Amino acid sequence: MKILSIGNSFSMDAQRWVPELAASLGAEVLLGDLYIGGCSLERHADNMRTGAPAYEYSENNRSLGACKLKTGLIDRDWDVVTLQQASHFSGLKETYYPYIGQLADYVHSLCPKAKIYVHETWAYEYNSTHPQFANYGCDRHKMHSALCEAYEGAASSIGAPLIPVGEAVALARQNPVFDPEKGGMPLTRDGFHLSYQYGRYLAAAVWCETLLGLDSRNSSFVPQDREFIGHDQNGAPQYRPLPETRADEEKLKLLRAVAHEAAQKTL
DSSP: OEEEEEEOHHHHHHHTTHHHHHHHTTOOOEEEEEEOTTOOHHHHHHHHHHOOOOEEEEETTEEEEEEOHHHHHHHSOOSEEEEOOOGGGTTOGGGGTTHHHHHHHHHHHHOTTOEEEEEOOOOOOTTOOOGGGGGGTTOHHHHHHHHHHHHHHHHHHTTOOEEOHHHHHHHHHTSGGGOGGGTOOOSBSSSSSBOTTHHHHHHHHHHHHHHHOOOGGGOOOOOOSEEEEEEOTTSOEEEEEOSSOOOOHHHHHHHHHHHHHHHHHTO
């Protein structure tokens, strides 16, 4: 399956472990990502109109350079295209319109065979220092409730299903293992971006469940403790160590169950 995201750093987080997790379940996936840090639906719509080469385009987590929105959309015969709001606007309904409809129409015009999904992002951690957390009273529960309502309305407005990563993160946080308020580990690395292993793994499991129809509970994939960052001048792959120890299988099992539960809720 070929999947393209029109996104930002949150789409990068969600995509990171999808190819490996899918492969562990016998599926092959090609992921494209049109990335601008912190990019909102409004800015994506502006880029659609202006044709600005403002995106970093990557495939399966490897950068291919700068490009226009149109360039990415016509680069492959995409099966799925995902849309998402910037995290700080995720719970503010008015920020979705009319942009999500404009983008959906544009995607349909260039990729008539592609199915659009809306990628539901997640609430910040309880102690996040993100300056826009104040939009939600610095309350992760309030932010989650607001973004769920906003995303559901936006997805319904364009007739698209949700990828419920935000719901999965909220469900995982109900377990003390992943609730730092109760002594557990956070699913974010900085209060808002997903942690390199567990948080990104959870998102990948939700994507595999929702987009590929896979049961992530059957996966044996364990994230690496290093990350590919490109090739050197001689073409040799280069890696950097992740600031987390090797992931624990029992915690991954818990996250796979949470991903399955969240995906089933959207069926």
